[in-house]
Amino acid sequence: MAIPALPADYSPPASTSKLTPFITQPKGKLIQAGPAFLGHIRLTRHHDGDFKKYDAATAKEREQALAASGSGNGEEDDLGVGDESEDETLLSLDPKEWKKQDHYRVLGLSHLRWTATPAQIKIAHRKKVLRHHPDKKASDTTATALGLNLNTNDDAFFKCIQKAHEVLTNTERRRQFDSVDPAFLEEVDEVPGASDFKTKPPPFLPTFAPIFEREARFSRIQPVPKLAVPVEGDAKPSGDPNDIKGHEFPTLKAHVEAFYDFWYNFDSWRSFEWLDKEVNEGSDSRDDKRYTEKKNKSERARRKREDIARVRGIVDLCLSVDPRIKHIKLQEKEAREAKKAAGAGKKGGALAAPAAKSKKEEEEEKAKKEEEEKAAKAEAKKAKAAAANAAKKARRAQRAAEEEGA
Structure with a gap:
């Protein structure tokens, strides 16, 4: 049944409903801008108002943008993290002992460790969750077909993953963990001692440069000066093992x-808060908590002093075997001798004879003075002896007079 057309003079009746607001043109000038307006312009001018062409062009641009971001298949770039191998020891970690686990190893970031960025941590965590989530194990049809029971309600490693993500995404707790990073502690044990430089010393720069670069991560002041001296006009350090040649002395x-x-x-x-001992479980005693906090505070201070002494020992050892120090001292000695020789050369000639003469006169005056001192001492000795004899004679005369009077 066909619907007849409306008459040419037809006009819709005015609405009498109080619920319908009266719409008017807003005051002011409308600005043609925004994504909707730009989309309308593209649709009408570039695709002749055809929505199919417009949708096809938009989808193509989206694919090109994903390909330019580093993933040709439309997936997000994973930054090459979270794909490390997982052995039985790692998968059997106890989540209750989460302070003892290597959080970087759990998330597959062992090759990056403290240099891992927040984006890399996020992507590595997502990969691990997709692989080890309990629901993922329950829905594994391949394992079910092979008769493997992966859904044992054992989500221990998944809890370790969540704890590692919690620690590494918290700035303060990550710093605490980085302070006692097990990989860093292993590298500290490999630092050479003074005895290693007595018999067959290793090359100076390749030995100490990595040590100071490793310690530089803990500096509050950045950037940290490098051990190697930069070459003029180049930011890279010199390749000389002793780092002496090719540099001006100043x-x-x-x-x-x-x-x-x-x-x-x-x-x-x-810092060493990560190694703090926890309060005994089930203990509500304030004394226990205060004692534990006091003990932890003293232990942190002790470890901090030991760490400062450790770094100071490395610097002392480096200074004692630094060939540049010997080179600097040698250059300073040569400079002093050259300056002294130059000063002596300026005074030479006519000043040499008077200098020798004055030296001879000084020796003669010294000998004359010594003779006079000897003579004075002899005269003083004679006067002292004469005075003693006179006193003796006076005492004898006095005794004789006393005897006669008696």
Whole structure:
């Protein structure tokens, strides 16, 4: 049944409903802007108002943007994290002992550790969750077909993943963990001692440069001066093992002095709260809590002192075997001798004979003075003896007079 067309003079009746608001043109000038307006312009001018062409062009642009971001298949770039192998020891970690676990290893960030960015931590955590979520194990049809029971309600490793993510996304707790990072502690044990430089000393720069770079992460002051002296016009350090050749003496001396001045006043943020002992479970005693807090505070202070002494020992050892120090001292000695020789050369000739004459006169005056002193001592000795004899004679005369009077 066809619907007849409306008459040409037809006009819709005015609405009498109180619920329908009266719409008027807003005051002011409308600005043609925004994503909707731009989309309308593209639709009408570039695609002739055809929505199919417009949708196809939009989808193509989206694919090109995803390909340019680093993933050709439309997936987000995973930054190459979270794909490390998982052995039985790692998968059997106890979530109750989460303070003893390596959080970087749990998330597959062992190769990055403290250099891992928040984006890398986020992506690694997402990968681990998708792989080890309890619901993922329950829905694994392949394992079910093989007769493997993966849904044992054992979500211990998943809890370890969540704890690792919680620690590494918290700035303060991550710093506490980085302070006692097990990988860092292993590297600290490999630092050479003074005895290693007595018999067959290793090359100076390749030995100490990585050590100071590792310790520099804990500095409150950044950037930290490097051990190697930068080459003029280049930010890279020199390739010389002893880092001496190819540098002007003033530049070398200034860099070395600034380096040791910084490390002898090293301000470290490294802390040891991570090793604090927890209050005994089930204990509500305030005395126990106060004792534990006091004990933890003293232990943190002790470990901090030991760490400062450890860094100071590394700096002392580096200073004692630094070939640049010997080179600087040798250059300073040569400079002093050259200056002394130059001063003596200026005085030479006519001044040499008077200098020798004055020296001879000084010796003669000294000998004459010694003779006079000897003579004076002899005269004083004679006068003292004469005075003693006179006193003796006086005493004898006095005794004789007394005997006669009696």
